[in-house]
Amino acid sequence: MAGKPINPTLKLALEYGPLVAFFAGYLWLRDEMFVIGGEEYRGFIIATAGFIPLMILSSLALWRLTGHISKMQVGTLIIVVLFGGLSVWFNDERFFKMKPTILYVLLGGALAIGLMRGESYLKVAMDELMPLQDAGWMILTRRLCYFFFALAVTNELVWRSLSEETWVYFKTFGLSLAMFAFFMTQARVFQAYALPDAEVDEAE
Template identity: 90%
Template sequence: MAGKPINPTLKLVLEYGPLVAFFAGYLLLRDEVFLIGGSEYDGFIVVTAGFIPIMIASTLALWRLTGHISKMQVGTLVIVVLFGGLSVWFNDERFFKMKPTILYVLLGAALAIGLMRGQSYLKVMIDELMPLQDAGWMILTRRLCYFFFALAVTNELIWRTQSTDTWVYFKTFGLSLAMFAFFMTQARVFQAYALPDADEDEG
């Protein structure tokens, strides 16, 4: 079910604002150490602790304004809260750095299970926002499944072998740009398998 209309700029702010806030907070506090409750926390952990409520608030705001959030958004929020919370609780940044890996593995696995059953779970996850024929959904689902696993492997390589600065830049810009580039390269699928009704509406 589609949600209520919302100002595109406001929607963009609510969806990407938490990520931008995390990036800005990290740049500001990355060299700081905070003594909280007798324990020392570096800037990364403090920023992660702040990111969680911001992410929750933005997701709830989207839900309140549109009356709807996708299953993918709900799953992302759960992973953020879980692994962000583990990083803060154990004062260990590795949990939060693993978050994209876990998220993309779960998404890829879900799509793979659907494909093995001859179904496109992608169509379910994004609530049919893109009008495509079933054959188009299957092609897009298969490609995105591989892409999610590739992102998971890339994230593991970067956070385990590169500096925290490099990983933060990758998380903030690299993952978003990679996803944007993926869907841009699928233009032929959208054109070839667009539903006739969608073509008529556009005309």
């Protein structure tokens, strides 16, 4: 189910607004220290604490407006709440920095399980957005599986070896641009394995 259509600009704002707000909050608060309940919290933790409810509210708004929210969005929200909450609870930013790693390992692992069973779980999640022949779905799924694992490794390398500010830029812009670039480079797969118009109409 694709859900009810909404204004594309509003949809984009709801999907990426919390991430942009986290980035802005981090830049604003990164050098600040806050004492809450007798414990000191860095600006990174405060920005993370604000990011969690924004993600929840934006996801609820998307669901309310469209009547649908994808399994990937639900899974992402759960991981954000879990690892973001752990970072705030334990006052330790490492949990939140590991969040993309866990997310991409889970996504890559899910696709890998489907591939081992001869199935494309990506097709189940995105069939309505990109109608392709089964062979095309298998190629795209295999490549995206490898790509997710590569992103997980890259995130670990960035947050463990580079500065916190570099990681924030990487999370805010690098990961989104990497996903965009990946799908742009798959244009030949979309062209070669696109379903004929008649089959698309029949599927709808």
